[in-house]
Amino acid sequence: MKVHTLFWISVISLFVSTICASEWKKKCEEEWGLQGAPMPDSLDWESVYEARPLGRNLLKNPSPHGLSKDNPPPNPNSRKAQTREFSRRKPTGNFNGWNTSTESLPVDRSGFPPGAVVCGFMRYVWFSLEQVVDLKAEGLWDELLDEFQPEIVIQDWYEESKVAEHIYELHVTLLSENMTVISEHSVQPTEDRSSSSYTWKEVSHVFSGYGSGLRYVRFQHRLKNKFGDGIMRGFYQTMFCDSSVIVKPTKSSS
Known part of the structure; x- marks a missing residue:
């Protein structure tokens, strides 16, 4: 009798689990x-549903500067007055979740005649931030990616800082296992430095x-x-916000 009871309990449990x-x-x-x-x-x-891999931003810490595209960037004139008081050489922000690196560019001396005494140079640095999103770890599954092929929507916003003619680059790559x-x-993009609205510029794909x-x-x-x-002392950075990688529940075109 005990064996039969255990059998039916197992059957019922399996039935409930299946439902x-x-x-x-x-x-x-x-x-x-x-x-x-x-x-x-x-x-x-149940685990897939709780992971919610579709429709949400899969990037971690998308706004390290604590800013939002829904509000304008900090006033560049007041920021200029503040940053010129410091000798820092690194951008400010909480960059947890990002792999960061810097690339110093050579100083352009072409505008100075030979023998000229220069009291200060402007130096430029590329600040790179990268993340690799593991789609299966985020809750997506092989059949969806291989057969259904949902759209992958990329979006980013960067500040119109006017630091230089080229202040921003975006590189996104889809990778196999x-x-x-x-x-x-x-x-x-190339910036128009003749005027500025001091706003965010959108990049998407x-x-x-x-x-x-x-x-x-x-x-x-x-x-x-x-x-x-020297006399040109100060630090000026280009900021970004609301970066996103979103998998849409929309089938890709073939």
């Missing part, structure tokens, strides 16, 4: 509009129809800063 799994799967399908997308029963749909490049997109094998997204942008020596 729960089916409900979680249906919940994912309905909330994300995934009708027609491959949704294998082998997945833990072994880090082979599947698709890539780069932006290197949508990856679609990229084929099977996608597992990672590498997001990198570079912002140019400058600092002066």
